[in-house]
Amino acid sequence: EVQLVESGGGLVQPGRSLRLSCIVSGFTFGGYGMSWVRQAPGKGLEWVGFIKSKAFGGTTEYAASVKGRFTISRDDSKSIAYLQMNSLKTEDTAVYYCTRAALDDGGRYYFDHWGQGALVTVSS
């Protein structure tokens, strides 16, 4: 059974840092890209960023709202994806989901498995 479990959320002051972890099981982690998606309270889904598998270069992409402040990384030996969040702002308050990014035959990405989410609250 595929499982993704986020941890590391909590209350943090503006300007501080926090790191989320996404521990996965039930599939070969190294063979997949991973993405982070967030949802502010009462709002819709917002794509945060993406890390490709090593086979596709392991490169990262970010939303403009977090570029330069957030960093996505992966440890294939531990089957963990990370979201390092620096210089946090009150508008970063959200539930953060990690997702598995599968590829279809046409090379299109889609998010077929999601974690339960980790709440990050940025407030003084």
Next chain:
Amino acid sequence: DIQMTQSPSSLSASVGDRVTITCRASQNIDRDLNWYQQKPGKAPKLLIYAASTLQSGVPSRFSGSGSGTDFTLTISSLQPEDFSTYYCHQSYGTPQTFGQGTKVEIK
């Protein structure tokens, strides 16, 4: 950035109704369009990927169509468990983007 516009933002329907949700992209995204269902307090669930491919385990009353800029999610006969919020998502360009969501409520 590619903007995804869903319509309607919300709708009221009855069990057994046929429901159609539309997603329009601000530029051509080929068939790089996915649909998710989200219930309150839960993570989204993948329904359709690559515009029209039904995810394994998803009931066949869900279907997707479209290519280019215009896409549709159809529920052929609405069931009680389908009352949720639905999101489209494009993975064609960076940044990837979601529609604003369509809330399907009980009439």
